[in-house]
Amino acid sequence: MVAVLVIYGVYSTVGGLVMLFAPGFMFENIGGFGVFNGHYIFDLASFELPLGLMYLAAIRWPGWRVPTLAFATAHYALHAISHLIDIGNATPPWVGTFDFVMIAVGLLVHAIAWWFSADVARAMTSSRVTRP
Numbered sequence: 001m002v003a004v005l006v007i008y009g010v011y012s013t014v015g016g017l018v019m020l021f022a023p024g025f026m027f028e029n030i031g032g033f034g035v036f037n038g039h040y041i042f043d044l045a046s047f048e049l050p051l052g053l054m055y056l057a058a059i060r061w062p063g064w065r066v067p068t069l070a071f072a073t074a075h076y077a078l079h080a081i082s083h084l085i086d087i088g089n090a091t092p093p094w095v096g097t098f099d100f101v102m103i104a105v106g107l108l109v110h111a112i113a114w115w116f117s118a119d120v121a122r123a124m125t126s127s128r129v130t131r132p
Contacts, residue, residue, distance in 0.1 A: 016049025
């Protein structure tokens, strides 16, 4: 679980910073769907950067892991649906399929990490003994 938090924390934080400070680069090299719109890329950065920081905070504070992974799993599910709908609209065309598959893999990774983190949290909670 910690590896997922580290990998996606760095990925989302760096991605958010690239969107924030180099939206043209982001569009031309990563998110080539439709027409460039700097405002929407900035909007995405305002989501992706805090998500990355949330992943990284969850490394330090284990109580954040289940909610962080639940939120990120929902994000990846919606993101996968979006890319499935627009699978044929990427430039070049193969990018649409590649992006969808990579996001779907990310969804699976997040769902598994969320399940394991919830299982660990339940085990830790049930192992605590309360004394009268």
